[in-house]
Amino acid sequence: MNGLRVALRAALLIAGITTGALAQEVTLRANEGSLIISGELIDHDGEFYRIRTPDGPLTVDAAGVNCSGPGCPDPARPAPRIVISGARTMSDVLMPALLEAFARDSGMGMKRITHSDEDFTYVLTEQGGKRDIARFTFHAGTSGEGFADLLAGKADIIMALREIGAQEAGSGTLGDGVVTRVIGLDGIVAVVARENPLSRISPEDLARVFSGDIGNWSDLGGPDAPIALHGRQSGSGLMEAFRRRVMQPAEKKIANGRIARHDSNADLVDAVAADPSAIGITSYSERGNARALALAGRCGFEIRPTAFNLKSEDYPLTAPLFLYLPGRRLPKTAREFVKFLDTEPAQRVVRWAGFVDLRPAGIPMERQGERLANAILAAGGDTGLSDLRRLVEAMKDMRRHSITFRFEEGSSRLDSQSQANIETLSRLMARGDLRGREIILAGFTDGEGSAKANLAIAKKRAEVIRRALLARMPTSGDGSGVIKVMSFGEAMPMACDEEEWGRRVNRRVEVWIR
Amino acid sequence: MLNKLKRLDRNKIFTVALTFFIAWATGYAMQNSDRVAEIFGIESPVPVENLRLASAETQDPDEMAARLPRPPYFTLQAPRLAMPSGNKGAAHEIPDDAGLAEMLKPRAFSPFGIACGPAVRAEPLAGARVRIIVSAPCHGEESLAVAHGPLGIPARISKAGLASVVIPALAERAGFEIRIGSGDEKYKLSAEVPDFADFERVALLWKGNAPLRIHAIEKISGGMEFPAGASGGEMIRIEGPDAKKAEIYSFPAKDIAGSGVVRLIVAADVNAETCGRDIEAVRLQKNAEGAVDPVAIVLQMPGCDRIGQTLMLKNILKDLKIASN
Numbered sequence: 144m145n146g147l148r149v150a151l152r153a154a155l156l157i158a159g160i161t162t163g164a165l166a167q168e169v170t171l172r173a174n175e176g177s178l179i180i181s182g183e184l185i186d187h188d189g190e191f192y193r194i195r196t197p198d199g200p201l202t203v204d205a206a207g208v209n210c211s212g213p214g215c216p217d218p219a220r221p222a223p224r225i226v227i228s229g230a231r232t233m234s235d236v237l238m239p240a241l242l243e244a245f246a247r248d249s250g251m252g253m254k255r256i257t258h259s260d261e262d263f264t265y266v267l268t269e270q271g272g273k274r275d276i277a278r279f280t281f282h283a284g285t286s287g288e289g290f291a292d293l294l295a296g297k298a299d300i301i302m303a304l305r306e307i308g309a310q311e312a313g314s315g316t317l318g319d320g321v322v323t324r325v326i327g328l329d330g331i332v333a334v335v336a337r338e339n340p341l342s343r344i345s346p347e348d349l350a351r352v353f354s355g356d357i358g359n360w361s362d363l364g365g366p367d368a369p370i371a372l373h374g375r376q377s378g379s380g381l382m383e384a385f386r387r388r389v390m391q392p393a394e395k396k397i398a399n400g401r402i403a404r405h406d407s408n409a410d411l412v413d414a415v416a417a418d419p420s421a422i423g424i425t426s427y428s429e430r431g432n433a434r435a436l437a438l439a440g441r442c443g444f445e446i447r448p449t450a451f452n453l454k455s456e457d458y459p460l461t462a463p464l465f466l467y468l469p470g471r472r473l474p475k476t477a478r479e480f481v482k483f484l485d486t487e488p489a490q491r492v493v494r495w496a497g498f499v500d501l502r503p504a505g506i507p508m509e510r511q512g513e514r515l516a517n518a519i520l521a522a523g524g525d526t527g528l529s530d531l532r533r534l535v536e537a538m539k540d541m542r543r544h545s546i547t548f549r550f551e552e553g554s555s556r557l558d559s560q561s562q563a564n565i566e567t568l569s570r571l572m573a574r575g576d577l578r579g580r581e582i583i584l585a586g587f588t589d590g591e592g593s594a595k596a597n598l599a600i601a602k603k604r605a606e607v608i609r610r611a612l613l614a615r616m617p618t619s620g621d622g623s624g625v626i627k628v629m630s631f632g633e634a635m636p637m638a639c640d641e642e643e644w645g646r647r648v649n650r651r652v653e654v655w656i657r
Numbered sequence: 658m659l660n661k662l663k664r665l666d667r668n669k670i671f672t673v674a675l676t677f678f679i680a681w682a683t684g685y686a687m688q689n690s691d692r693v694a695e696i697f698g699i700e701s702p703v704p705v706e707n708l709r710l711a712s713a714e715t716q717d718p719d720e721m722a723a724r725l726p727r728p729p730y731f732t733l734q735a736p737r738l739a740m741p742s743g744n745k746g747a748a749h750e751i752p753d754d755a756g757l758a759e760m761l762k763p764r765a766f767s768p769f770g771i772a773c774g775p776a777v778r779a780e781p782l783a784g785a786r787v788r789i790i791v792s793a794p795c796h797g798e799e800s801l802a803v804a805h806g807p808l809g810i811p812a813r814i815s816k817a818g819l820a821s822v823v824i825p826a827l828a829e830r831a832g833f834e835i836r837i838g839s840g841d842e843k844y845k846l847s848a849e850v851p852d853f854a855d856f857e858r859v860a861l862l863w864k865g866n867a868p869l870r871i872h873a874i875e876k877i878s879g880g881m882e883f884p885a886g887a888s889g890g891e892m893i894r895i896e897g898p899d900a901k902k903a904e905i906y907s908f909p910a911k912d913i914a915g916s917g918v919v920r921l922i923v924a925a926d927v928n929a930e931t932c933g934r935d936i937e938a939v940r941l942q943k944n945a946e947g948a949v950d951p952v953a954i955v956l957q958m959p960g961c962d963r964i965g966q967t968l969m970l971k972n973i974l975k976d977l978k979i980a981s982n
Contacts, residue, residue, distance in 0.1 A: 235972050243952065244945055254953040256935075260972045337878065409920065409971065416876060432876035432917035488946070495945035497978065 167214035169194060171203055184214040186475075222266075222275035223474035228282045229289025229302030230380050231261070231407050232329065232426050233464055237496040238302060239265065241326075242279055244492045245483045251276060260407070267476060277476035284406075286380025287311075293321075293467055299477065301467035304329060304380030304426075305387075320470025326484050328499035330427030330453045331385050331460040333436040334412055338419040340365060343439035346460075346644055350393035352422060353385075355401055360420065372402040373415050373423030381408075384462045385424050392644070426462075427453065428497030440639020444517050446648070451506050453499045454545035457637055459648055464498065503567065503576075505542035505656060508535075518635040530634035537583065537629060537655075544577075544654040548608055549647065552591070555604045557611065565608065568654065569615040581657040584608050586630045589649040590640035594632055602630035605652050767794035767818060775818075777835050779848035784891075785826050785856040785907065787848045789833060794818030799838035802898060805831060807862055807939055807951050808905075809897040814838075825893065825905050827860070827941060827949050829853040855911035857977045859921060862903045862951075863938040868926035869956075871904045872969075877979060878915030889913055908977055916980035923973040925956050932961035942974055 167184040171192060180203065182196035192203045192210065210216075227238065239255070242265045246253040252268040265279040282292070283302075290311045292298035306323070333349055335341055341363060344352075351357040352370055361367045374397070375382045382397075390397055405411035405423075412431035415423040423433070427448055438458065439445035452458035468481065483489055490500040515535070522528050546568055548561045557565065571577040586601030605628040612626060638645035766772055775793035782788050789803050793814055801812040801820050806827050814820045814837070824833070828850075835844040861871055873890055890908040897903065908919055925936060936956040943949050954973060959966065 236975055239972070240945055240975075247944075247950070252953075254955060255940075255973075256955040256957060257970055257973060258957045259968075260970060263972075407971075409976070413876065413920070432878070492945040 169210050169212040169214040171208040171210055173208055175207075178208075180208075181212075184216075187216045222277050223476065224278045224280055225300065225474060225477045226280050226282065226292075226298045227300045227302065228292040228298035229284070229467075230286045230304050231283045232304055232381060232428070233302035234281050234283035235260070235407060235409070236428075237327070237464070237493065237498065238281070239263075240492045240496050241484065241489055242267075242480065244488055245480050248483060248486075248488060249479065277474060279477075279480075285376060285378035286383065287378030289467070293469065296469075299469060299473055300481075301465075303465040303467060304462050305384045306465065307467065322468045322470075324466045324468065324481065324484065325463045325501070326466055326489075327464040327493035327501060328453055329381075329462040329464055330448045330458060330499070331381060331388065331462055332425055332427050332430065332448050333422060334415050334425050334430055334433035335422050335436060336416050336419045337432065337434050339422075339434070341436065342434070343437040343445045345439055345441065345642065346389050347393050347642065350390050350395040353390065353397050353402070353424075354393075354395035355398035356395065368420040371418055371421040372398065373411050373421055374402045374404060375408070375411060375424070376404045376406055381426055381462065382424065385460075388460055427499070438638075438644075440645045441641050442521075442639035442645075444514075444521075444636065444638050444645070446638060450494075450499045451504055451545055454504055455543075455547040456549065457547070457648060459644055464493075503571065504545045506545070507542050508539050511543065514635070514637055517637075521636060522634070530631055534585070534629075534631055534635060538585075541581075541583065541655040541657045544656050546654050548604070548652040548654075550604055550650045550652075552589075552646070552650065553600070555600065555607050557607065561608075565611045565615070569612050572612070573616070577656060581625050581627070583627045583629055583655040583657075585653045585655055586628070586632075587635060587649060587651050587653065588633050589646035590633045590636060591646065598630050598632035601632045601652075602628065605630060608652055767797070769794060769817070771818070775837055775844070777844045777846055779831070779833055779846050781826075781848050781850045781852075782823060783852065784909075785850050785853045785858065787824050787826050787831050787833070787850060789820075789822045789824065789835065791820040791822075791835065791837070792818060793820070793837050796838050800898075801838075802836040804834040804836075806949075807941065808860070808895065808903055809899075809901050810895055811898045825858060825860075825907055826850040826853055827858065855909060857908040857910045857919075857943075858905065858941075858949075859974050859977075860903055860905040860941040861923060861938055861974070862901070862941065863936065864902070865900050865936075867931055867936045868928065869902070869904070869936065869938065870924045871906050871974065872920075872922040872924055873906045873908075874920040874922070875908075875917070876920065877913060877917035890919060908979075910977065910979060913979055918979060919977040920971070921974035921976055923956075923970045925958060925968045925970075927959050927961075927963045927966045927968060929961070929964060931958045932964055934958050940973060 168181070169184045169192070170179060170181045171194065172179050180194060180196060180201060182194040182201070185193040185195050185200060187193070187205070192205055192208070194201050194203060227234070243253060246265075246267050250270055252270050254266045254268065255263060256266060257263040261281075261283045263281050265281075267276045267279070268274060269276060282288075282298070286301075286303035286305055289298065289301040289303055290307050293301045293307075294311065333344060339360075341360075344363070348357060348363065352363075353372060353374075357363065357370065359367060359369055374385075386397060403414065405414065408425045408429035409431060411423050412425050412429055412433045415421040415425075416431055416433040425433075427435075435448050437445040437447040438460070446452055446458050448458045448460075453461050466481070466484075472478075473481070490502055493500040515531075518531055519528070522531055546564050548557070548564055550556070550561075551558070568577070572580075572582070584605040586603075586605035588597040588601045590597075609626050609628050633649075636645075636649045637651075638648040640646050640649065771794040773793070773795035775791060775796065777792075778790045780788045780790065787805075791801060791814065793799075793801075794817065796814050797816045797818045799814050801814050801822070803810045803812060803822050803824065805824050808824065808827065810822055810824055812820050812822045824831075826848075830847055831850050831853075832845070832847045835846070836842070837844075859871070861869060863869055871892065873892060875890055889912070890906060892904065892906050895903040895905070906921065925931065936958060938954045938956065940952045940954050941949055942952075956968065956970070959968060
């Protein structure tokens with residue numbers, strides 16, 4: 144009865160009845176006496192009610208009062224159900240593992256009720272399993288199906304490998320306040336069987352393969368065998384991202400009649416791995432026993448899909464893992480789960496599940512032998528070995544950071560992605576791993592235009608970034624490291640200038656740390 | 658003469674005699690464990706350790722006396738020792754202290770003259786396994802229950818009182834609980850498993866007759882498919898007490914040349930008993946933090962119109978990725 148007395152002391156006697164249709168509105172009546180408290184229920188943990196009244200928040204002993212109103216917790220009512228719909232790529236391993244880690248982290252028990260690989264429910268319980276706290280029900284299929292569920296109000300959280308399209312967003316029915324969160328990074332990867340001698344392919348050839356224009360391995364320097372195409376089912380976010388990033392730039396369409404469709408990445412890669420004449424498009428997180436192809440240009444430079452290359456977007460076919468959250472307020476446990484996704488344990492789960500986490504990474508000079516070799520081979524003409532020597536001299540004790548800035552042709556303007564990178568970088572310099580470190584911003588360009596002009600534009604880009612970073616530094620000058628600018632212009636290209644995608648990879652400012 | 662001796666003196670003599678006796682019995686057991694092993698054809702002789710007998714070093718005669726077994730429990734056909742003739746009288750007069758009596762087993766020595774013990778030991782074995790060795794000569798032909806986390810392995814103690822059980826370890830520091838016969842006493846011990854990190858291990862545990870299986874399809878390097886066992890992985894099935902079942906798949910991740918994946922599928926037959934029902938199971942697999950934690954699983958079986966089919970679930974167990982691709 145203590146709580147009730149506290150409430151009595153803390154509050155004026157309120158006999159008011161609040162009007163309005165607050166979903167959480169409750170009226171607490173004392174079991175003994177005539178005390179009535181009305182307001183919005185903030186929380187109920189089984190023992191106490193926390194209620195917001197015109198006079199401020201009150202905590203009331205639940206044992207002493209009777210609750211009436213739409214906001215009253217019903218002990219007989221089952222725990223809140225949160226429906227999660229969307230991409231199989233995210234529901235096969237990642238989201239369940241994140242829920243399990245969240246339950247562990249929060250001291251909750253957990254149970255997986257499985258009807259099938261696409262339909263299952265995670266029940267989070269009190270430790271000991273006595274009371275259900277929340278139920279997360281999965282309906283997994285494709286990103287497209289997830290968006291449809293979002294529109295129909297049939298799901299609470301959507302998993303997607305791409306952003307919602309304008310048409311899908313509907314005519315305003317999507318609602319205000321729909322929020323997207325990126326919880327990790329995936330990559331669009333082409334795979335072949337290990338017996339297939341092919342190890343790399345250009346994006347243009349990849350588009351021609353999947354449009355049917357290239358129908359035989361002999362056209363790619365392989366044996367005389369027809370190419371068997373494999374892809375995910377229609378509506379798959381992964382396939383849609385592939386279409387937009389590879390097919391569209393090459394102005395090709397996927398040969399729908401000739402592609403074998405699979406409902407999961409695992410099924411797809413297993414089929415490809417078993418057939419030396421097959422090629423498929425899969426997620427970086429699920430390559431099974433098939434071989435992932437590097438992206439290559441006509442000039443011979445290749446970029447393999449690795450965690451670092453995806454983080455730095457040196458491998459350009461990246462696919463962020465999106466969660467779409469509705470504008471309406473989710474149950475408390477769901478809100479806490481979403482908050483958990485930003486934490487270090489959650490990012491460990493992202494890595495463990497085979498994806499790329501969001502934490503920036505560093506890579507030492509020794510591990511970049513491949514691109515140094517390429518740069519040496521390409522040196523000559525306008526760019527001499529002297530530029531390369533200068534670069535190696537400057538960088539040899541340093542690590543390249545995964546944060547990389549990229550630019551449109553001829554521009555030194557920071558786009559929204561670059562702005563986000565500036566935010567991350569300045570935060571790391573102020574409070575994180577980069578505090579007090581020496582930083583070099585190294586500017587590079589594509590091969591278009593003169594070497595001299597490219598040196599100048601590279602320098603300008605690096606300086607733009609330096610200014611933006613300094614603008615965010617506290618003026619107190621707490622010794623948060625030195626930022627130097629260097630320009631290498633068209634020296635050390637990473638990809639082939641003959642193709643636009645290669646030129647885009649080359650137009651960059653790298654971040655180096657000592 | 659004895660009437661003249663004080664009670665304490667009588668106890669003292671008895672105590673000294675008993676000390677000799679115990680020392681002799683211990684020595685006998687230790688020297689003869691090899692012999693016992695020989696007789697019963699057991700390969701690795703089991704030294705009898707940790708004898709839980711009254712310590713011969715205890716000086717306090719009252720305490721010593723209180724810890725003596727009551728005369729009816731001596732069944733040993735031992736060579737005769739000269740005992741003080743007033744022994745029986747002294748034994749009867751030993752105060753019955755219930756609190757201390759529980760320290761002794763009902764029978765201190767087996768019919769073969771070996772101290773009851775029991776003694777238990779855990780030894781790591783190659784393959785991230787542990788061998789539990791039990792010597793319980795006074796519990797010959799009784800049941801043995803070994804628990805390792807949620808795994809329960811039944812065994813039987815031989816006539817000579819020996820048992821040996823091999824268990825796949827579920828942790829680097831593997832803890833075990835052993836129960837002998839129907840006694841209440843549990844023996845706890847643990848073993849360090851040095852090659853634990855070299856193996857990937859998953860387990861499915863359930864109770865009852867539900868036809869559950871793990872399918873492990875190893876797709877390594879050459880893209881050929883091997884059922885478990887052909888490429889290095891091993892599947893074992895344990896049927897424990899109370900209709901408890903376990904399927905455990907182990908894969909030597911470290912020693913495999915090449916890379917690829919092991920697809921792990923949980924298969925459940927739809928039959929008259931399982932159709933339309935929920936089957937409860939427990940999954941054991943390393944989580945993202947590298948710890949093995951049990952996760953409760955409920956399989957919602959298809960309806961009875963699907964009798965004859967098998968529910969194949971690919972996402973209950975996480976596929977094992979071998980090296981990096």
